Amino acid sequence: MILTQEILEILKQYTSAITSMDTKKELQEKTLNCKEITAYLSAKYGKEITYKRVIRSMKHLLESEALLPNSQQIIGIIGAKKRKRYYYKNSISDVELKYLIDCVMHSKIFRKEQASSLARRLQALSNRNVVKLTPYVNDSFGEQRFFLTHNVLENVMKIQEAIDKRQYIAYDWHVYESDGKHIVLREMGRKIIKPYFLLLNDHRYFAFGRHKDMNEIYTHSVDLMDNIELISPRDVQDKGKDPVARINRGKYILNHPYMMAGEVKRYRLKVQREYFSRLVDSFSHEIEIIPGTLTDTEVEVYIKSSKLGLRYWLLQHYQVAELIECKDQELLADLSEAVEKLYKRYHLKA
Secondary structure, three states, rough: OHHHHHHHHHHHOOOOOOOOOOOOHHHHOOOOHHHHHHHHHHHHHHHHHHHHHHHHHHHHHHHHHHHHHHHHOEEEEEEEEEOOOOEEEEOOOOOHHHHHHHHHHHHHHHHHHHHHHHHHHHHOOHHHHHHHHHHHOHHHOOOOOOOOOOOOOOOHHHHHHHHHHOOOOEEEEEEEEEOOOOOEEEEEEEEEEEEEEEEEOOOEEEEEEEEEOOOEEEEHHHHEEEEEEOOOOOOOOOOOOOOOOOOOHHHHHHHHHOOOOOOOOEEEEEEEEEHHHHHHHHHHHOEEEEOOOOOOOOOEEEEEEEEHHHHHHHHHOOEEEEEEEOOHHHHHHHHHHHHHEEEEEOOOOO
């Protein structure tokens, strides 16, 4: 047994990173002093572990740490002199682990049992506080809205392999529908695309790629793929061209609401200030506020969006935002058609 190594393992298991917002009680729960470390080690190894031995080993650890740059030091200290408490600096904080577990449980790429299994393994990597923070891992919190039968992460690995090797993929494409009694996945045939990158958005994975003989890049839902096969470029006769410019993932999400592909154009909107957060939620730093348009209730902005994405966004947020000075006649025609259909369907006759 190497006592310095055992002390590090105790710190990894029973402490977590601290923040400036932690209360005094939280700091106590996230850190250990030498007496508490001795107690944990004594329970494991018996009387051969003494408080003096732990003190000496901790001193050796800290002396070694002092020789390293701050960025490489792994033991954190709070308190002074005999009140010193220690924690493992490289650990993920309790609230960070809670966030990861919540993302897994809310994910749209796992079935309930898969989500619970991964969440429990994340709990096992953490300290006792995280288990208390996420008691819902074993209940119905993981119920999903999708009826997945495919292993999405396995699909992700195969697609990433194809991207790394610059290969094509062939896969069976599915859509959701009903058989009259249940929600089912219906196979729509086999497709071949050349993937360029993967993107996680709204808790779903999308592969960005083009069909052979085409230049346009489209998004493909990875959870609707099955039986993925890698194909060498030598075995595909393809007249299409690879994109010259590299796609910015973050910008793509902001410019394509609901992951609706298409050419990105600049649009002018008038938005109610009370609900400006809705605009920020969708377009973030891509919003350009137009000087001189601010009133007590409204403000005008420029945003960049695909036509299809903006169409659905405007229909969803029609009460708080309107499109003005639009030169995109196709978008105006789409909106007019949608509004006319809604009016005919839901108009209350006198």
